[in-house]
Amino acid sequence: MASSLIPASMQSKLMGLSSRNLSNATLTYLNLDLLKNVVFLFFVLRYTRKTFDSLRGYGIIGSIKRVFAVIRLWVYYLFLRAPGVRGQVDKQVTTAITKLEEKMVRRGPGITTYLTLPKEGWTSEQIRAELTQLAGMEHAKWEEGRVSGAVYHGGEDLSKLQTEAIGTFAVSNPLHPDVFPGIRKMESEIVAMVLSLFHGPSDGAGVTTSGGTESILMACLAARQKGRAERGITEPEMVVPETVHAAFFKAGNYFGIKVHQVPCPAPDYKVHIPSVRRLINRNTVLIVGSAPNFPHGIVDDIPALSRLAVKYKIPLHVDCCLGSFVIAFLKKAGFPSPYEEEGGFDFRQPGVTSISVDTHKYGFAPKGNSVLLYRNRSYRNHQYFIFPEWTGGVYASPSIAGSRSGALIAGCWVSLMTIGEAGYVASCHQIMGAAKQFETAIREDPILSANLEVIGNPEVSVVAFASKNFGIDTYDIADAMSAKGWHLNALQDPPAIHVAFTRPTALAVEKLQTELAEVVSAELAKAEERQRQGKSYANKRGDTAALYGVAGSLPDKSIVSRLAEGFLDALYKP
Numbered sequence: 250m251a252s253s254l255i256p257a258s259m260q261s262k263l264m265g266l267s268s269r270n271l272s273n274a275t276l277t278y279l280n281l282d283l284l285k286n287v288v289f290l291f292f293v294l295r296y297t298r299k300t301f302d303s304l305r306g307y308g309i310i311g312s313i314k315r316v317f318a319v320i321r322l323w324v325y326y327l328f329l330r331a332p333g334v335r336g337q338v339d340k341q342v343t344t345a346i347t348k349l350e351e352k353m354v355r356r357g358p359g360i361t362t363y364l365t366l367p368k369e370g371w372t373s374e375q376i377r378a379e380l381t382q383l384a385g386m387e388h389a390k391w392e393e394g395r396v397s398g399a400v401y402h403g404g405e406d407l408s409k410l411q412t413e414a415i416g417t418f419a420v421s422n423p424l425h426p427d428v429f430p431g432i433r434k435m436e437s438e439i440v441a442m443v444l445s446l447f448h449g450p451s452d453g454a455g456v457t458t459s460g461g462t463e464s465i466l467m468a469c470l471a472a473r474q475k476g477r478a479e480r481g482i483t484e485p486e487m488v489v490p491e492t493v494h495a496a497f498f499k500a501g502n503y504f505g506i507k508v509h510q511v512p513c514p515a516p517d518y519k520v521h522i523p524s525v526r527r528l529i530n531r532n533t534v535l536i537v538g539s540a541p542n543f544p545h546g547i548v549d550d551i552p553a554l555s556r557l558a559v560k561y562k563i564p565l566h567v568d569c570c571l572g573s574f575v576i577a578f579l580k581k582a583g584f585p586s587p588y589e590e591e592g593g594f595d596f597r598q599p600g601v602t603s604i605s606v607d608t609h610k611y612g613f614a615p616k617g618n619s620v621l622l623y624r625n626r627s628y629r630n631h632q633y634f635i636f637p638e639w640t641g642g643v644y645a646s647p648s649i650a651g652s653r654s655g656a657l658i659a660g661c662w663v664s665l666m667t668i669g670e671a672g673y674v675a676s677c678h679q680i681m682g683a684a685k686q687f688e689t690a691i692r693e694d695p696i697l698s699a700n701l702e703v704i705g706n707p708e709v710s711v712v713a714f715a716s717k718n719f720g721i722d723t724y725d726i727a728d729a730m731s732a733k734g735w736h737l738n739a740l741q742d743p744p745a746i747h748v749a750f751t752r753p754t755a756l757a758v759e760k761l762q763t764e765l766a767e768v769v770s771a772e773l774a775k776a777e778e779r780q781r782q783g784k785s786y787a788n789k790r791g792d793t794a795a796l797y798g799v800a801g802s803l804p805d806k807s808i809v810s811r812l813a814e815g816f817l818d819a820l821y822k823p
């Protein structure tokens with residue numbers, strides 16, 4: 250049967266083995282040789298299978314492009330390290346990092362840096378004075394609604410109650426439910442409340458985590474463990490939209506799961522379903538959709554992903570971290586809810602096995618709160634860590650952390666109970682109203698619509714846009730908005746900017762539209778001036794344009810990575 254697959258040299262040895270008159274030495278030699286051939290055959294089969302998977306998953310042209318990309322990357326890698334180039338690159342990276350540190354690390358008169366413990370503890374007056382000064386350091390004006398996303402504020406009254414709850418439970422730790430029974434009760438109620446918002450089945454389950462990233466990490470880990478336990482998968486893979494949150498790549502990196510990215514092409518920017526299907530193979534432990542994604546606020550085709558998940562019997566995670574309490578209340582607030590006619594985007598779809606929901610985003614809980622929901626307990630059990638043999642006693646914890654903060658759970662519970670359904674419907678109304686108003690302005694305002702375009706059809710609270718005028722660079726718009734005190738998010742591939750509306754930004758939407766129109770007019774004037782003078786570009790570019798425009802256009806991302814490393818280092822500079 251498979252004899253044609255066996256190399257001729259080995260066939261003769263296999264046949265030789267059956268002849269009786271062989272000396273022991275020959276036999277040993279033959280056995281070793283046979284072993285060598287078997288190992289060789291194993292590798293040939295393995296790589297044939299991998300090549301086949303890649304051809305099937307990415308197509309012939311796609312696979313050739315992938316090989317070409319690797320070669321291109323390698324050539325740039327060599328180029329950046331060539332004598333002369335390398336020194337130049339190093340110098341520019343160092344200058345950029347120094348500038349970054351000067352901006353981040355505040356020094357100067359009136360600022361004292363503390364590098365050792367005070368000999369005697371400070372008095373409460375000293376502490377209060379210092380805290381006031383720290384809170385008052387010059388910062389981006391989120392209070393005026395000029396920061397996209399970042400601060401998901403639920404109002405002053407809620408803040409006071411959260412502070413009280415945090416104070417009451419400051420010493421608590423959910424690792425010890427016997428010592429803090431109130432925390433255990435609140436945690437289980439948070440999970441139940443969020444489950445019901447996303448139409449969890451009666452045997453649905455969940456956990457609270459420290460944030461969206463941990464929820465996503467845990468969903469990926471549980472899927473990997475399930476694949477290993479039930480299907481013997483040792484080389485796990487997952488298939489995700491290219492617009493999915495970075496936390497999925499972090500999960501791939503931490504947990505050794507290969508991540509296949511699926512294009513989300515224009516005009517709708519949703520994950521391309523036939524490509525997802527082609528990339529599913531026997532090693533697939535998870536497929537993913539976002540509702541909505543971070544970059545463009547677009548909801549992937551969850552019903553279609555669910556059909557694939559059911560057909561191939563693989564778990565499907567829906568990332569509702571951002572959508573959270575806005576997407577859950579769209580219908581009640583009078584906005585179209587994604588895929589309502591097809592059964593929705595949550596557990597109503599039979600293929601959906603887990604959903605991440607950030608209570609610390611539109612749930613307005615204090616930062617450090619998120620919920621991960623599962624279709625039933627059997628999925629959740631794969632995320633547990635249980636170590637019965639520990640010398641410290643039988644150990645069991647649900648997620649990454651050991652000890653956790655019960656105070657944050659209390660802060661979350663207080664938020665859900667204070668705002669309640671009516672409150673979330675009202676905040677959804679306010680936030681969506683602002684997002685729709687902004688989207689309409691970009692589509693209809695004479696100056697904005699002539700030069701900008703909205704990315705896809707945003708259905709939730711994020712609106713992404715880009716320049717459609719070849720003379721205006723999107724990143725120059727981002728830099729000009731920064732100069733006016735706005736902190737919007739710059740996106741790449743394609744270059745774009747987004748605004749994630751929150752309660753503070755919703756109040757500032759008029760100002761946002763007016764100042765964006767001013768910026769676009771100014772950039773238009775500059776572009777016309779450049780054209781008149783026959784110049785391509787002024788040599789002075791802003792930070793965003795420098796990061797994404799120049800460094801970002803190189804295929805080798807090592808320069809961008811070094812800048813990012815410098816940024817992380819600067820976080821820890823006293």
Ligand SMILES: *Cc1c(COP(=O)(O)O)cnc(C)c1O
Nearest residue numbers: 460461462494542543568570571
């Ligand atoms: C914010 C966000 C997350 C999680 O981010 P955290 O910062 O870890 O809370 C995940 N997915 C999307 C789409 C998000 O916007």
